[in-house]
Amino acid sequence: MLEFALLAPVFFGILAAIMQTAMVFLASQFLESAVHNSSRTIRTGTAQQTNWSLADFRNTLCDGLYSLVNCNNLHIEVDVLNNFASANVEPPYDRSCEEDCGWTRPEKWVPGPASSIVLVQVHYKFPLILPFAQLASNALPDGSMLLGSATVFRNEPY
Template identity: 50%
Template sequence: MSRWRLKSLARDTRGATMIEFAILAPIFFAILTAILQTSVQFFAAQVLESGMSDASRAIRVGQAQHDGWTVDDYKNNVCDRLYGLFGNCADMHVTVRQINDFQSADYSIPLDLTCKKDCDWTEDEVWVPGGSSSVVLVQVHYRYPAILQFPYSPNMLADGRSLLSAATVFRNEPF
């Protein structure tokens, strides 16, 4: 090849934009997808928190105790408030228990976080909504499916789902 052709080929930039896009596009779309997945999970966590809080109102005012609710009734009440954002409420774990005072509230995760495959809940669901003026701790955990599997994602379980949780502590009304 002549020297003139090599110089003109070196100055030719007609395909540079396409090559730059091909290099940067996967990174851009991966970041965009990570942002979308994170925002969906934050939104789902907020919906779970709100549903748990609204359903816990029935415990606080004594309606759940008066109507003889079980843990499944409470779980169904929470699921009814999730607006279809959570597909299967069988992946939800509920703990409602009476505690001595606000200082003795301890939060536990009913799942072995080191589990590698087929992880199941490590604790049984608890339903002790307490009586009049008692202090109650409510915890709801949900294994939420992830759209993409990113390494080192927060709350990522070994089976590819994220663990969402919500908790509240309150004193029942004097009913």
């Protein structure tokens, strides 16, 4: 019983860390997959031809996230680029902020015409439960972890 009392906190702490890491990884994979699948509607011209708004794109994106994240807290930027080399993927978050930090850039919805180069960026602050997870490189001061996904493509000549 004494051995259990000594080892149980360590065992359950490691178990909780594994579970939290798995949840972050799962959310990250779902986000990546949802961004690529939703971006296909832009690439094929479906979003442009049916006059989608940012809300329509968000709804399509959220369908692929299976309620693992709060879709209202996603930060989405869709913009047209001059060339592939000008793609700059930067999180819309100020790392020097200590508390009550919001997104530093507004959301953007510019899906572009046919044959244009488009950058789609989606970021999300995934809430963390365990305090030692703050040691991760993408942990934020507010107790969350910054997840992000981006894709760059040329729209089809629809």
